[in-house]
Amino acid sequence: MSEKTIFSKIIRREIPADIVYEDDNCLAFRDIQPQAPTHILIIPKEVVAGVQHATPDHGPLLGHLLLKASQIAAEQGLAAAGYRLVINAGDDGGQTVAHLHVHLLGGRPMQWPPG
Ligand code: DGP
Numbered sequence: 669m670s671e672k673t674i675f676s677k678i679i680r681r682e683i684p685a686d687i688v689y690e691d692d693n694c695l696a697f698r699d700i701q702p703q704a705p706t707h708i709l710i711i712p713k714e715v716v717a718g719v720q721h722a723t724p725d726h727g728p729l730l731g732h733l734l735l736k737a738s739q740i741a742a743e744q745g746l747a748a749a750g751y752r753l754v755i756n757a758g759d760d761g762g763q764t765v766a767h768l769h770v771h772l773l774g775g776r777p778m779q780w781p782p783g
Contacts, residue, residue, distance in 0.1 A: 675711050675767040689740050693732055696740055696772075705775025706744050706751070710737045716768040720757045737770050746774035754782075 678685045678697060685697035688708055699707040710733050716722055722730060734753070741751045751774030756763040 672715065672717075673765050673767040675709075675765055675769065676715060679711075679713055688744075689736065691736070693729060694736055696736065699771070703771075704773040704778075706746060706773065708740060708744070708772040710740065710770040710772060712768055717766045718757050718763055718768050719755050722768070733768075733770050737772050741772055741774060744772075744774065746772075749774070751775075752778045 674683065677683045679695055685700075687695060687697045689696040689710075692713070694710055694712050696708050696710045699709050701707075712729050712733060714729065716726060716729075719730070737753050741747055751772060754771040754773065755761075755769070756771070
């Protein structure tokens with residue numbers, strides 16, 4: 669596994685995180701700078717630097733991340749009111765950690781367009 673980012677260290681339990689879900693392919697934990705009452709990051713255990721670096725081989729993994737985000741949202745009690753999933757890609761997208769991650773945001777009404 670690459671040792672590139674802080675998320676790899678979270679996967680390896682080298683730094684603490686508030687983990688809410690884990691399976692063989694992904695890990696979900698609470699964002700350290702929450703932008704909503706519920707703010708969870710869903711990341712693949714395989715290091716993919718961002719969705720812009722995903723290949724067709726990553727299709728099942730990308731699907732898995734979205735399905736788990738939906739499952740976690742339901743477990744967090746967000747399904748009825750709704751929530752937002754965000755993937756930031758690259759500098760203009762606001763991506764700061766070069767390890768693919770899906771933001772799950774909920775617990776308040778979201779604005780559109782995003783900033
Ligand atoms: P992005 O800007 O899309 O790359 O989002 C990266 C997110 O990662 C950002 O919302 C803050 C979060 N984050 C950065 N470092 C840590 C950390 O060490 N622990 C946790 N739980 N979240 C982190």
